[in-house]
Amino acid sequence: MNGFQQPNIDWAALSPELVMLGGASVCLVLTLFLPWGWRRPFCAAIAALCFVGAGGTAIVLFTMDETGRGIVADAIQRDRLAEFAQILVAGSGLLAVGASFGWERSERDRVGEFYTLLLTATAGMAFFVAASNLMTLFLGLEWFSISLYILTAIAVSWLPSLEAGLKYLIVGSFGSAILLFGSAFVYGATGSIGYSGIASGAEGADRFLFVLGLALILVGLAFKMSAAPFHMWTPDVYQGAPTPVTAFMAAATKVAALVATMRILVTAFPSEARLWTIALAVIACISLAWGNLAALVQTDIKRLLAYSSISHAGFMLIPVAVGTSLGGRAILFYLISYAAMNLGAFAIVAARERELARPVTFDGLAGLGWERPFYGAAMSLFMFGFIGLPPAGLFLGKFYAFSAAVDRGWTWLAIVGVAATVISIYYYAGVIGAMYFRQPVEVRMAPAGGSPPRDFGIAATVLLSLVVTVGSFVFAGPLLDIARDAASVLNFPN
C-alpha cells in the first residue's frame, strides 16, 4: 500500500485535454436541464468554445515549450510535436462542430451525447499524441476509439450507422488487441514500458520478442491510420457513419495515428530503424496501390473518399518511412491541409446529403457545381488538392514528402507515389466532372423539395477549410517553420 507514490502532476501542461473533458462534462450534464430547442445551440457552442480553448492552450504551450519534458512520471511527453498535433485535432473538432450543427434535426435527444463524445474523442487524441509509454499509448488509443465507436453508431435509428459502428467496434478492438499484444512482447523483451526505457533496453533484449512486439505495435497503429492491408474497416465505417463524424474521423484520427506512430518509432525503436523504415515503405506502397485502384470503381462519394484516405495514408507514410527530419517536417505540414481538405470535402457531401435526403453518389453530385457555386468551387479545389495540384497546401505537402524520399535516396518511393497520383487523377477529376460536366436532368436526380435550408454551420466549415487549404499554400514558409520546430523534438534515425 505504501509503495505507491503519487506522481507530481503538472495540470497546466494537461490543459488542452482538461478543457475538452470539462466541456464534455458540461455538455453531458447541463443539457439534461435545458429545453429541447436550446440543447443543440448550447452544446455546439460549448463544444466550439472548448475546441478553441484547447487549441489556444496548445498554442500557448507550443510557444512555451522550447524543449520537451516528461510529465506525470514521464508517462506523457509534453513537447511541440504533441502540441502541434493537438492544435490540429482541436481544429478538426471545431470544424466538425460546424459540419454537424444542422445535421439530423430529428435526433435531438442525443445532442448532448454527440457533442460530449466529440469532445472526449478529441481529448483522447490529444492524450494519445503525447503518450510516451506503452500504457498511455494504449489508454489514449482506447479512449478516443471507444468515443468514435459510439459516434459512428449514434444515429441508432439508421441501420447503416449501427452496422458501421459494430464493424468499427469489432475490427477496431482487434487492432487494439494486437497493439496491446505487441506492447506486452516489447515489455517482456526490454522490461520497460517507457519509450526511452525501451530504446535503452533494446541492447540486451531478446531480439525475436522485441521485433515481434514492434511488428504487432506497428500493425495496431496501421489499423488506426487505415493503411492497407489493415484498412478493411475504413470504407464501410466511413460510408455508414454520419457524415460529420466521418469528416472528423478522416481528419483527426489520421493526425493522431500518424503523429503517435512517428513518435513511438523514432523514440522507442531507433535501434530497429532499418527494419521499420522498410516496413513502412512497403505498407505505404500497398496503401497507395490498393487505395487508388479500389477508389477507381467506387460510385458512393463517401466510400470514394474513404479509399482516398487509404491512399493518402500511403502518401503520408512515405515521409514517416524515410525517418529523417525532413520527413518529419513533411508529414506534419502535409497533415495541416490534409485535415482541412477532408473536413471541407465531407462537409460538402453532408450538405448535399441533406439536400437530396439520400447517400451521395456520382449521380447525386450532378449539377452541384452550378447550383451551389461556392460548394462546387470549394469541392473542386479540394479534389484538385487531393491530386496534388496548386493552390492547395497539399501540393507542397506532396512535394515535401517526395523530397524527403529523394533526399533519403529512395527515389523509387517517390516514383511509386507519382504513379499512384496519376491513377488518382481519374477519380478525383471524376468528382469535378460529375459536379460540372453533367446536368441534373441527365441523371434524373433533382434535389428533394426545392432549395435546401441554409446551413451556416457547413458553409462556415467549408470556408474555414478553404482558408486553411489555400493559406497553407501561400504561407507555407511560416507553417513549415512551425512544423520544423514540432518535428525537431524527435531524434530521427536517418
Add this chain to the structure above:
Amino acid sequence: MTTALILVPIGGALWVWITPWRTARGPGGLALLVALAELALWVGTTANFDFSSSRPGGLQFDTKVVWFKDLGVSYNVGLQDFTLWLVGLTVLATAAAVGYGFWVGRDRPAAYLGLLLFLEGAVVGVFTAHDLLLFYVFWEAMLIPLYVLIGVWGGPGRLGATVKFVVYTMAGSLLMLVAIIAAGLSAGSFAFADVGGHQSVWIFLGFTAAFAVKAPLWPFHGWLPDAYRESTPEVAGLLSGVVSKAAAYGFLAIALPLYPGALDDWRVPILVLASIGLVYGSLLAFRAPDVRGVIAYSSLAQMNLIVIGLFATNASGNDGALLQMVNHGLISLALFLLAGAVERRTATGQLALLGGMARGRPVLATLLITTGVIALAVPGSTAFAGEFLILNGIFTVGWGWAVVGAVAIVLAAMYILRLVSAVLHLDVGSAVPEAALDLRPAEIGVIVPLVAVLLFLSFWPAAITDHTRFFGG
C-alpha cells in the same frame, strides 16, 4: 511589373467569377477589358524593356521573395528578352480568345471567360517563373482551367477527351516534379540560376517527359486529336497556339541549357522522334477528314519542327524556333477561330460537306487564304523566316535532319492548300447554306489583329530575332 502581368488576369478572373452578374453582357465586357488591360500592360512593359541590357541572364522587372527557405524555394519571376515575346503571344491570343468567346455568347459566360483569364495568368507565370517549383506550380495551374474548359463547354466526346488530356499531361508533369525535386535538392536551391550544377540524365529525361507530352512530341500526342476537336475553337486555339509553347519554352529555358551533358546523349533520339512527328503530323493533316483535324495535326507537325530547331542548340536554330513559336501561336489560333466561324455557319467541320464558301464571302476567303499562305511558309512570310532559320540551324548539326524538315515544308503546302480549297473553292458543299453570312464585324475584329501581326512579322521578322540575345537563363 512581371508580377502585375501574372496577377492582373488572375485577379480579373476572380473578379469576373464572384461578381453577381445581372446582365448577360456584363462578364464578357469585364473579361475583355481585363484582357485588353493586360495587353496594354505588356505593351508598356515592352516599351520599357532594355534590349541592350547586359545584366546576367538578361533578367528584367524581376522580383524575388523567399517562399520557404529550408529547401531554398522562392517566388522568383522576371522577364528575359525572349520570354517577353512569348508573353506577348499569350496576352494577344488570350485577348482574341476572350473577345471571340464573348461574341459567340458561351453558356455561363462568367465562368467561361474567367477560366480563360485564369489560364492566361498561369501561362504568363510559366514563362516568367525563375524558380523550378514556382514554374511547376504555374505549369500545373494551366491544367485546371483547361480541364474545366474542355469538360464543360466541349463537344459530345468531351468527357473522354478531358480524361485523356489530364492523365497524359499529369503523367508527364509528375515525372518532371521528381526531376525538379532531385535537381533542387542536389543544388540546395530551386532557382534556375542555381540548379544545373548536378548533371543527370534522369533529371533531363524527367523534364523532357513533361515537355514532350505537352508540346506534344511524337509519340506522346495521344491526347491531342480529341482535345483539339472537342474543345471550343478559342480554347483549341489557345491550347495549340499558346499552351504548347510552354513546353517548347521549357526545353529552351530549362532542359537544354541546364543539362548540356544529357543533351549530347539524347539529341539524336529526340531529333528522330521529332522528325517522325513532323512527317507523320504532316501526312495525317493531309489525310484528315475535317477542318479541325487538319489544324490539329499541322500543329503536331509544327511543334515537332520547333523541337528540331531547339535541339539544334545553336543561335540560328533557337532564333528560328522562337520566331516559329510566335508564328505558329498566331497562325494556329487564327485558323481555329476561322474553323469555328465555318462550323458556326455550316454546323460541320467535315471537308467533304464543305466547299465553295469563297463566293460571296470575301472577308472569310481573304483571311483564310492569307493565314494559310503564311502557314505554308511561302517565301517572304514570317513562317518562312522561322522555318528557314530552323533548317539552317539543324543543317549544321546534320544535313539529313534539314532534308526531313524541307520535305515537311512541301507537305505543309499540300495540307494547307487542300484545306483552303476544300473550304473555299470546289463546288458548294452540301452543308453550306446559301444564306451563310460572311465574317461578322466582331469576328473580323478578333481575327484581323492576329493576321496583322503575322503580316508585320513577315515584313520585319527581325523584330523578334534581333531582340533576343539571352537564351536559356
